[in-house]
Amino acid sequence: MTTTAISRALRHSGWSTAAWVLLSVAPVVYGWAILAALAGVLPARAALAAIGVGPVLCAVLLVRLALVLPHGACRGAGMLALGSLAAGAALVVLAAVPHGWGARLLAIGFTISAALCLLGLLMLPGTAPNWRIRLRRLLDGFGIGISVFYAAWLLVIVPLEGDGLGPSGPRVLLAVLVWLVAAVSLACTVLISARAFRYRRAALACGAGVALVLLGQAVLVVLVLLRVPPAALFAAAAGTVAGPALIFLGASRSGTRTDTTGVTQPSSFAGMPLLSVPVALAVVATVYHLATVGTFGTYSAGVAVLVVLTVAGREAFAVFDVRCYAAELAEQEARFRSIVAGSDDVTMVLDESLIVRWQSPAAARRFGLSDAEVLGRPFSALFHPEDAPSLAEQLRELLVDPPDARVLVSGRLRDGFGTWRFTESSATDHRDEPAVAGVVVHLRDVSANRELTHQVSRLTYSDPLTGLPNRRALLRTLAELHDRPHPWRGCVLVLDLSGVQEVNETRGREVGDAVLVEVARRLRAALAPDHVLARLGGDEFAVLVGCAPATADGVAARLIGVLAEPYAVGGGRVLLGASAGVAEFVPTATPDELVAGADVAMRRAKTLGGNRSERYDESLEVQLMRRSMLTAELPGADRRGELDLLYQPIVAVGDRRPVAVEALLRWRHPQLGTVNPEEFVPIAEAAGLIDEIGGWVLHQACRRVATWRADDRPVQVAVNLSAVQLREPDFVAQVAAVLDAYEVPPEALIVEAGEADVVADVPAAVRTLGGLRELGVRVALDDFGTGHSALTYLRRLPVDILKADRALIAEPVSPGAPAAPLAEIVVRLGERLGMSVVAEGVETAEQVAALAAAGCGYAQGYLFGRPMPVEHVEAFFDLHSDGVPRVIGPSTVE
Incomplete structure (x- = not known):
């Protein structure tokens, strides 16, 4: 029974509400029974029996609680439940026994209840973890109780009743025995609950409840023996009613965080000083009795013998404790020596x-x-x-x-x-x-x-292929330069190679790696010793040069020339190009911002044709700030409702009727307006947000398809797959879960993977796209024709649809002229491989005619419809659809 076990058990069992209702009703029933008895409506014993139902109900709650707890933890609650049940049952049965037997019945119930409650307290967690401590608690409590009772016997009872108890001996003897049990039980209860070394608040609450039960029952026995008016009996019964409720409340509140400060382990000898006080009181009472009375009666002598035997037993147990702890210390010393030696x-x-x-x-x-x-x-x-x-x-x-x-x-x-x-x-x-x-x-x-540590540092801060420092090492160096007392003057150069990917695809990755190693060697040879060279990753390198921007431009130009020289690797020659970006070191900029600035300048150089360098200046600041803003605000854009899907129709070339739509993602930025995915998807991939955004797109598209199918619009929807999602091992399972969630058949979904993303990691693409295809989802290869490398792997790829890039159909076509040759080649290729072909970027009727002549079955472009919101695309369906379900099928003219 841990600190949370009782509360968790109550919650899981469904009894929490019912328990609090019963505990709230109990005082009402108690008050009603008292009023009914005082008004003469209900006999006094019947009222006591009604009052006894309260402890019985509390006992039922505790029994239920004990049943749902694990074995071992339930014993304390179970024993307390039985103790409460004995106390309540004595009151309930009181109405059915003759008047002469009422006090005896209550005394029997009191004794049984006291024994069970003490056992329950000892079994509560944190009160006494083993039998030695439990026995010690009982001996200490018995010694305190019997000593106090003995002193009260000599100082109070003997002067009033005499040692022979006088003419009312049997009744007084019963009362004396009850109070003897009460004194011992109360002392044990206080000692057990007060000396709990864990979960003390729960133990104190349960102990207070047990004390109320015992005190109320003892008083009730005495009052029944004295034949007092019913009002006094009802007042005494209050303890019997309130005690079980307090026990239950303490148990149910033990799930809260308790104060575990103070005693952390049960003390071995803490009971001895406490026991000396009541024993001293007993000795003083004995001396006083001898001084005033002079003799001991039978009962006084018997109680005195009990006191002596209890103290002697506790002393013997203390000797046993000393021997046990001496053995434990010797064992600990031997263990310590073996630990030190080993x-x-x-x-x-x-x-x-x-x-x-x-x-x-x-x-x-x-x-x-x-x-x-x-x-x-x-x-x-x-x-x-x-x-x-x-x-x-x-x-x-x-x-x-x-x-x-x-x-x-x-x-x-x-x-x-x-x-x-x-x-x-x-x-x-x-x-x-x-x-x-x-x-x-x-x-x-x-x-x-x-x-x-050295190996981890080497792996963390160096590139395993070239041995150069990596991005982390470069940023660490920039941070050290930034923290110098005197600002460092210099520039950051970022170099990007073009042609390495083609080498990997055509000559193999081993040749590509050899080229990168040679690039690193050339750069090291061309740089001064104080320049810092690093590989950022892939085909990007960076250089820290301690010179002015104009000089850095010259260094960048020289490096571009060095990298442009042919590479003799793999038994052949390889030619590469390079673009460079230069950013001046600014103390107010962070290392990431400096590298990002040089990267922006490098990308500017690539857009201007490559094989040149560009310097980062104020004109690029807006672009960098925009990128920084997008990077900072992209997280949570889906939850803020800023993401939106537009839909562009895909039509059959023959009759121009819609067969599918492509879901196109847009970011409705509150300050920047509409942001296209070409701008923020790379940011999402770099920030690790593409799974979240891609999942949002998949959910929205499937939800929309389910709605359309329910409205009798059985149209396919295509969603774009990012490079990161393509490499996710569990992406197929995610798609299957979404389809099941919206009850969308797999064939209603088309997943589009970009040609460049597929070629970048063909094994991962084959695994993911193959899994989607086995699921029943249609797979499309997007932007086909933008590179030459996809032809090498096309037969291996599990693809159903080729989406021909607009560049293949953009050539001028005059009326009546033959079909565009590139488009015709793609269509024939698709037919040979059993793939449908969709032409993208169709904008003129002449292009449609050329596609029809080439045998292309499907087309997509502004001629048929721009990306549009849901309402517009639904209107497009209603206007152009003939109500016949259509899907993108084999490449035939419709």
Whole structure:
């Protein structure tokens, strides 16, 4: 039973609400029964029986709670439930027994309830974890209770009733026995709950409830024996009613965070000083009784014997405890010695002069250092001469620090074989402890960790292919230059190679890697020693040059020329191009911003034709700020409702009727307006947001398809797949889950993958697209014809549809002229491979005629409809559709 077990069990069992309702109704029933009895409507015993239903109900709740708890944790709650049940049952049965047996019945119920409640308290978590502590609690409580009762017996009862209890002996004897049990039980209850070492609030609440039950029952027995008016009985029964409720409330609130400060382990001898007070009271009462009365009666002697036996038993148990703890200490000492002997860490003890006086056996095992080589020598003499002075100074400072101060030192220690080993040591001042009286040093060999750290640093900050620093290392260097007291003057150059991807595709990745290694060699040879060269990744390199921007432009031009020279690799010649961007180092800019500025300038150089350099200036600031704004505000754009889908129709060339639509993503930025995916999708990929945005597109498109199909518009919808999603191993499962969620058949969805993205990672593309195709989803190869490399893998790719790029149909076509030759080639290729062909970017009727002549079945472009919102595309369906379901099928003229 943990701190949250009871509350969790109540919530899961569905009883929480019912329990609180019953506990709220109990006071009402109690008050009604009292009023009915006082008004003469209900007999007094019947009213007590009605009042007894409350503890019974609380017991039922506790039993239910105990049943849903794990084994072991339920025992405490179960015993408390049985104790409450015994108390309530005694009241309920009271109405059915003769008047002469009422007090006896209540006394029996009280005794049973006391025993069960004490067992329940002992079994609660945090009160007594084992049988020794439980027995100790009972002995302490019994000793306190019997001693207090004995003092009360001598000082109160004997003067009033005499030692023989007088003429009313049986009734008084029953009352005395009840109060004896009550005194012992109450003392045990207080001791158990107050000495809980965990979950103390819950234990105190349950203990208070048990105390109310016991006190109420004891008073009730005495009042029944005295035949007092019913009103007094009802007042005494309040404890029997309120106690079980308080027990249940304490248990149900034990799920809250309790205050676990204070005692963290049960004390072994804490009960002895507490027991001495009531025993002293009993002794004082005995002396007073002897002084005033002079003799002991039978009952007084019997109670005195109980006190003596209890104290003797507790003393015997204390002796047993001492022996047990002595054995535990001996075992702990042996365990400690074995740990020290078997530990890999070396422990040394130094005196006030920092001379080694003792070392653990691990010194010989780990470092090959014998006692003869170490003992009696200064600790610093064991270390390298370069490390010894600082190490000795740190240890001397430790000696003047407060006691128990600790210092961490490191240095190279010479082992027994003459090898210098890197070590770390933790030194603690224990001179104030007589058993130690020195400085304790724990010494550890960290040579392997140090080598591993170097390897991790090398892997983290260097490029494994070229051996150059990577992007992280470049940014770290820029940060160090930024933090200099005097600003560094220089520039950042970013170089991007063109042609490396083609080398990888046509000659193989091994040849491409060899080209990159040669590029790194040429750049190192062309740069000055103080220039910093780094590989940013892929075919991008960066250079830090400590010169003015004009000089940096010259360096960039020279590097472009060096990289343009032919590469003799793989038994052939390779030609590459390069574009460069230059950004001047500005102290107010962060390292990322400096590299981003040079990257923007490099991209500007590529758009101007490449093989040139451009310098970052104010004209590019707007572009960089826009990119920064998009990067900062793209996260959460889907949740803010800023993303939108437009739909562009795909029609059959023959009759121009719609067969599908392509979902096109737009970002409705609140300040920048509409942002096209060509601008923000690369940002999303770099920021790791493309899965979230792609998932949003897939959900929206499938939801729209489901709506259209419900409205009798069975049209296909195409969504674009990013390069990152193409490499996701679980993307197929995501698509299947979305289709199932919206009950959309797989053939109603078309997934478009860009040609460049597919060629960049063909194995991943084959895996993902093949999985989608097996699922039943149609697969389209988008932008086909923008490069030459896709032809190499086209037969391997699991593709149903070729979407021919607009460049293939953009050539002028005069009326009556033959079909555009490139479009015709693509159509024939699709027919040979069993793929449908969709022509993109159709804008004129002449292009449609040429496509029809070439045998192209489907087309998409502004001639048929621009990307439009849902309402417009639905109107387009209604206007142009003939109601016959259509899908993109084999490449035939409609």
